[in-house]
Amino acid sequence: MAAAAFQGGLLLLVPLASAKDSCVECHGNMDGTLKAPVTEYTNDIHAQHGFSCADCHGGDRNADDPEAAMSAAKGFKGHIARTAVPALCAHCHSDAALMHRYKPQQRVDQLALYVTSVHGKRLANGDTGVATCVDCHSVHNIREVKDPLSPVYPLKLPETCARCHADAAHMAPYKIATSQFAEYRTSVHWEALSKRGDLSAPNCASCHGNHGATPPQVASVADVCGTCHVLFEEMYNKSPHKPAFAAMGAGGCTVCHSNHAIHKPGIGMLAGAGSVCAQCHEANSGGGAAAAQMAGLLTKLDSALNQSDTVLNRARDSGMEVSEPILRQMEGREDLVKARVAMHEFRVASVAKPVADGLAVAAETRRAGEKALQDRDSRRVGLALSLVTILITMAGLWMAIRSLESKPSAVPKPAGR
Amino acid sequence: MATATRPGSLGSWLDERLGLSALREFAAHKTVPLHSATIWYYFGGITLFLFTIQVLTGVLLLLYYRPSPTEAYESVQFIMTRVQFGWLVRSIHSWSANLMIFTAFVHMFSVVFLHSYRRPREITWLSGLVLLGLALGFGFSGYLLPWNKVSYFATKVGTDMAASVPIAGHQVARLLRGGADVGGATLTRFFGFHVAILPGLTTLLLVVHLGLVQRHGMSSPPWSEGKKLAQMNFFPNFFLRELMAWYAALGVLGSLAALFPWELGEKADPFGSAPAGIRPEWYFLAPFYTLKLIPSHVWRIEGELLGLMGFALLAAWWVLLPFWATNSQGAVRTRWVTGAGVALLAYLVTFSLLGYFR
Amino acid sequence: MEQERRSVIRWLLGGGFAASIASFLYPAIKFINPPDMPEASVNEVSGGKTQDLKPNTGKIIKFGSKPALLVRVSDTEWCAFSAVCTHLNCTVQYSGARHQIWCACHNGSYDLNGKVVSGPPPAPLEEYAVNVRGDEVVISKRT
DSSP states (O other): OHHHHHHHHHHHHHHHHTOOOHHHHHHTTSOGGGTHHHHHHTTOHHHHTTOOTHHHHOSOTTOOSHHHHTOGGGTOOOSOOGGGHHHHHHHHHTOHHHHHHHOTTOOOOHHHHHTTSHHHHHHHTTOTTSOOHHHHHOSSSOOOTTSTTSTTSTTTHHHHHHHHHTOHHHHGGGTOOSOHHHHHHTSHHHHHHHTTOOTTSOOHHHHHOSTTOOOOOGGGHHHHHTTTOHHHHHHHHHSTHHHHHHHHTOOHHHHHHOSSOOOOOOGGGTSSTTOSGGGTSOTTSHHHHHHHHHHHHHHHHHHHHHHHHHHHHHHHHTTOOOHHHHHHHHHHHHHHHHHHHHGGGOOHHHHHHHHHHHHHHHHHHHHHHHHHHHHHHHHHHHHHHHHHHHHHHHHHHHHHHHHHHHSGGGOOOOOOO | OOOSOOTTSHHHHHHHHHOHHHHHHHHHHOEEEOSTTGGGGHHHHHHHHHHHHHHHHHHHHHTTOOOSTTTHHHHHHHHHHTSTTHHHHHHHHHHHHHHHHHHHHHHHHHHHHTTTTSTTOHHHHHHHHHHHHHHHHHHHHHHHTTOBHHHHHHHHHHHHHHHTSTTTHHHHHHHHHTSSSSSHHHHHHHHHIIIIIHHHHHHHHHHHHHHHHHHHOOOOOGGGTTSOOOEEEIIIIIHHHHHHHHHHHHHHHHHHHHHSOOOOOOBOOTTSOOOTTOOOOGGGHHHHHHHHHSOSEETTEEHHHHHHHHHHHHHHHHHTHHHHTBOTTSOBOHHHHHHHHHHHHHHHHHHHHHHHHO | OHHHHHHHHHHHHHHHHHHHHHHHHHHHHHHHSOOSSOSOOSSEEEEEEGGGSOTTEEEEEEETTEEEEEEEOSSSOEEEEEOBOTTTOOBOEEETTTTEEEETTTTEEEOTTSOEEESSOOSOOOEEEEEEETTEEEEEOOO
């Protein structure tokens, strides 16, 4: 029974794979731009599910005669106008029952989102310079998003957006900056994506949305960043910066961290020449003083940890076993991370607590390192003592030999061999 | 030196039961020839002394070591960090192992250059080479026991080489590894080799080797034949000097252990990749580097196989040294042997250095 | 003179010999004496007393060289995992409110089987075995 059902299933697949498609047959024998779509289509996900050119372009895939195949009567549309593209794709992709046949989990709200996006709104007004489905997903060789060769695969998505958004000539009429891609490429998020291969790191769509692509509202920046950076959002929302930035119409996290050029943060952002706080707060103001204090606390912990690292490394390099204190040191580093996180409440007291914990760890590990160095020294003292006893014994042996051999009776007798 | 014992003393009581006076007689007559190369006579004794150190420190380590992949590394770490003077015992064991193999090679080359292998000491030579092989076996098996990354991969490379020998290679490698791959079975097996099988065989061979040395006495170099060399009593004169050498060796070992403790490394991860620049311990560097130089195929024969065959031939030739070194008239071809010895020494030194620095 | 020299030799030799033997035997004897912590805890670690952890809470315990998370799900149910997040190695924590294991660094969540529920972690947490012996909780690696 099961075998019969299995075989039946196989039979279903076979006709689909080799079902008649006159579009492919004819255009496959042509050259240049008329043949190109056929070649590309072999990689297309739609082809794998048995769809034909005619399913988008209309016409009759079973007719061999070009006029019959490409007749208006059979619904042949020919080249699809850019403004008509979203509706055409949505014809299937917004049809829940149809999509359910092929991919039950697939979303069907892409068009609904698209029309809310800047691209969708402008397209509706006749602007053909904006992105449509085929600009991002490609047209005849559409691959699944999870396919690394797809233009919307997380690693490739920024380039795809940049095709327009980094093109100064293209963006000129829209008066939008074109530096985002270049800035994004300097960011820690791009580094996580491209160097570490961490596909969970944000690309353009993660913050801007993909089909409903719209830059986050100023008021919602912290929420968007907070989808991953939860603790920071919580702390920021409790901090005095939230109402202050809201009043200024400034965008939350991006005020200090930038939107696209998000670099690795450091104590240098709090105090010193590159201080971000100093851009608003005067040095002697409440905020300025708090920034200086927090920077001081973080620096104190960082240098305490570095100092005990030095001691531990010296001990380790002299051959002492200090793997346990080195492990404990990791907890101290975690405390530093917690302190840097706590800084986002913008209150000195919040930073002081993890710093105190971390300083305790640094003191402990430093003591362990110093003890290891003391042990090393006492080993050397022990060595010196045993070397002394060895030398004394060797001296005694030497003198015994001398005394033995200076006596006349100790003259060795010649023996054979 | 009086060889008779006082009646009624402990000595005479023991002598009646153990026959010690015969031993004393023998010991009193043992002598060492004095000539320009007498210093080389110390090296056999130093090797024996270092072996004794290995046995003593090894037995101590046995009290804490656990031969399983989940516990081996941790038990060595335990010895290094928690056991009192564990660092000392372990570092002495590791340093002494290297020193012992070094002195064994010095001893062998001194025998070659002083031509002590010649009649009637051929069996002494053969047993000595077997002992050298056993020492290398000790080194190879002991190296795996801490179960760190370096030792795991060194063992993998070493047993892979054994596997590439034709016909019997795979079986030999299986026997060594205790299975198809280097793993827990290998560790258990190497532990068995290291603490039971090899010590047993070594003890046997040592009895033969040392017994033969006593029987034949110390050999004099060929250029002294016909001359009457001055002799030194072994007991107490030479032995006191040997004691000085042994004490010096102890001092060196202690200093090395305290100043350059043997490292723990990182725990072996069979699924991890080999550390970059992995290479065996220094005493295997020369053959290792030679194999690296041989191209992967030479006239259709696999390069590694060619290399191993070469080593086998070299070893066989070296083992048979006393036999090809003597011509049909019974005279020793001293020039040839000295030349061969210099050539082998030069090869070993050069390739070991190359293997270390490249 | 001869006698003096002889006795100097005797003292040096005898004394040096005795002292050197003592300096060899002393470490050997100390070595044989087992240290206070005789077990190298590798595969097993104590998670404390059962009373120390309330139901629906968790705590971090050092297991070998890495942190482990012990969770008391209910009065009788316990589970333990490696506390190293599989995303970027932060230390995870138990969230009683959500009955999930959560990582504060980038909002990754795991369920009580260690499987990733949401967020960036690419792999599940390694699970450890928990046994309650009397009133002591013992965590061990699964073999």
